[in-house]
Every structure is written in C-alpha cells, then in structure tokens.
Amino acid sequence: SVPVIAAYASNLVTGGNVTSGNVSGGNVTGGNVTGGNVTGGNVTDGNLKLESCNGVFLALNQSGTEYYVYKVGAKTRIEIPSSYNGKPVTGIGKSAFEDSSVVSVIIPDSIKYIGDSAFEDCRSLYSITIPDSVESIGNYAFYVWVYSYGSYSALKNISLGNGVKSIGSYAFAYARISSINIPASVSYIDDTAFCGCDNLESINVSEDNQRYSS
Numbered sequence: 001s002v003p004v005i006a007a008y009a010s011n012l013v014t015g016g017n018v019t020s021g022n023v024s025g026g027n028v029t030g031g032n033v034t035g036g037n038v039t040g041g042n043v044t045d046g047n048l049k050l051e052s053c054n055g056v057f058l059a060l061n062q063s064g065t066e067y068y069v070y071k072v073g074a075k076t077r078i079e080i081p082s083s084y085n086g087k088p089v090t091g092i093g094k095s096a097f098e099d100s101s102v103v104s105v106i107i108p109d110s111i112k113y114i115g116d117s118a119f120e121d122c123r124s125l126y127s128i129t130i131p132d133s134v135e136s137i138g139n140y141a142f143y144v145w146v147y148s149y150g151s152y153s154a155l156k157n158i159s160l161g162n163g164v165k166s167i168g169s170y171a172f173a174y175a176r177i178s179s180i181n182i183p184a185s186v187s188y189i190d191d192t193a194f195c196g197c198d199n200l201e202s203i204n205v206s207e208d209n210q211r212y213s214s
Contacts, residue, residue, distance in 0.1 A: 054081050056096075058089060066090045068115075072097045076124070082108035092118045094138070109133040114141050116168070121145055127157035134161055139168035139190075146174050146196065160186075167193045184208035 048070065050057040055075035058067040067084050068091035081089055089108070094115040097105070103124050107114075109131040116138035119125060123144055130137070144153035155175040166188040172180075174196040182189070184206040194200060205214040 051084060053084050054079055056080060058084055059093070060087075061090075068093045069096045072100050072102060076101050076103045078102055078104070079106040080108055080111065082110040091115065094118065095120065097122055107131055107134070112136075114138055116140055117143070123152075124154055126154045128155065129159040130161045130164065132161035132163040135163055136166045137164060137168060137171050139170060140173075141168060141171045142175060143170045143173045144175070152176060169193065170195055172197065178202070179204065182206065182209065182212060182214070184210075187211045 048059045050059055050070055051067070052058075052073070055073045055078050056069050057071045057073065058081075059070040060067055065087060067087055067089045069080060069089065070093050072078060080092070083089060088110045090110055091113045092107070092111060092115055095117045096115065097119045098117050099121045101124055102119075102122055103126065105119075105125065105128065107128075107130060111131065111134055113136045114130070114134060117140045118138060119128075119142045120140050121144055122142070125142075128142065142153075142155060142158075144155070146152060153174050153176055155172070156177060158172060158175065158177055158180060160181060160183055162183045163185055164183060165185055167186065167190060169190040169192045171190070171193045173192065173194070175194070176199050177197055178199050179202040180194070180200065182203060182205040186209060189212065194203075203214050205212045
C-alpha cells in the first residue's frame with residue numbers, strides 16, 4: 001500500500017491501494033480506496049466510477065438512474081446523502097462499511113436496502129436508526145465476529161423502520177441490544193438474525209404483524 005499520496009493537476013495514480021492522505025484532482029484508478037479525502041478528479045475501482053460525497057464513495061447502478069454507497073472513506077461520523085447530481089441514493093452496497101471505524105451513521109429516507117455485510121465488523125458503531133424507506137436488511141449486515149473474549153459489538157441501540165420487510169441471516173448477530181421492536185411490515189426474519197445477542201431480553205412485535213407475534 002501507499003501510505004501517503006498527494007496527486008495534483010492531471011497526475012494519474014494507477015494500481016496499488018490508497019489508504020490515507022489527500023487526493024485533489026487527477027485520476028485514481030484501480031486498487032482500493034479506503035481512506036483519505038478525495039476532492040475533485042475521477043475515482044474508479046475496476047469498471048466503476050466513484051463519486052466522493054459526505055465521507056462516502058457513491059456508484060451508479062447498472063441503469064445509471066440511482067446511486068448506492070459503495071465504500072466509506074476515513075470519516076467516523078457519516079451522514080449519507082439522499083441524492084447526488086440530481087439522482088437519488090437508494091442503497092448501501094455489499095461490505096460498504098465493513099471493518100471500518102465508523103462510530104455513527106445517519107441513513108436518509110431515500111435508502112431502500114442495506115446490503116450483505118454492509119456494516120460487518122464495525123466494532124465502534126453503537127447505535128443505528130433504520131428509516132421507514134428501507135425494505136431489506138441483508139445477510140451479516142451488522143454482524144460482528146466474536147473471535148476472542150471481550151471483542152464484542154458496540155451496537156446497543158437498533159431502531160427498525162416501519163417499512164422493513166426482511167432481515168437476513170446473522171444480520172444483527174452479537175449485538176448488545178436488550179430489546180428490539182419488530183414492526184408490522186416484517187414478513188421474514190432469518191433464524192440466525194439475532195444469534196449471540198446475549199443481552200436481548202425482550203422482542204416486541206407489532207400487533208398488526210401478520211407473520212410474527214410476541
């Protein structure tokens with residue numbers, strides 16, 4: 001990896017990993033962009049052109065009509081934009097925040113899905129509010145791997161929006177929550193979704209839920 005890179009004007013950086021420092025202008029292609037600040041220029045990873053906004057990198061979907069969060073940068077407090085360049089930001093992609101040091105994330109009501117492993121191993125994330133717009137929470141979305149004594153998730157507060165329909169396998173495994181409210185909209189919860197949540201004392205299901213009860 002390259003510890004510090006400063007690219008200016010029309011300089012071109014190809015290959016390798018950009019893991020710190022500031023990139024202003026120019027083009028960054030290939031490798032992994034996992035930190036630092038990108039201001040201006042083009043950022044590409046493989047065939048994807050990435051746009052930097054509010055501490056995250058955004059990518060267009062295949063139809064070119066919507067953006068999704070592709071990767072987080074170096075910031076630890078994130079407010080995901082609801083739109084960029086006149087197009088909505090509608091998803092948090094697979095592994096977008098995985099193994100990052102993010103502490104807090106504000107998810108806008110434009111987001112429809114949270115992808116597999118989106119926040120996996122985010123050990124400093126202590127609270128998350130999922131807006132009503134989100135319909136699906138992917139496998140391992142907020143999973144934290146407990147590999148040794150004391151290496152637990154910091155996640156103590158989870159608020160599920162009233163639009164959530166499905167919660168994937170190990171989605172909140174090992175979270176430190178004591179209670180969870182399941183809205184009426186939820187029709188699928190994988191058996192392992194709350195695996196290892198040893199502090200979980202109560203699961204409160206909406207009386208209007210047609211699939212589950214508490």
